[in-house]
Amino acid sequence: SSDPHIQSITVANMDEGDVVILVSVSGSTKDILDVAAQAKKRGVTTIAVTNYLKSPLVRYADYVLYNL
DSSP: OOOHHHHHHHHOOOOOOOOEEEOOOOOHHHHHHHHHHHHHHHHHHEEHHHHHHTGGGGGGGGGEEEEO
């Protein structure tokens, strides 16, 4: 979902063994970082797709896909 509230609700119901894919061009919007932090705290495997390898989102990701 592109709705940050739905994303938060979904991640709140995930736990270890689940995987979340977070897509953000900048990797620095508050909403995406909040979801990423919540996923990390719950032990959810996180895949980040972003344009910037040094974006804040990368700190929360277990795997990163980015555009060179």
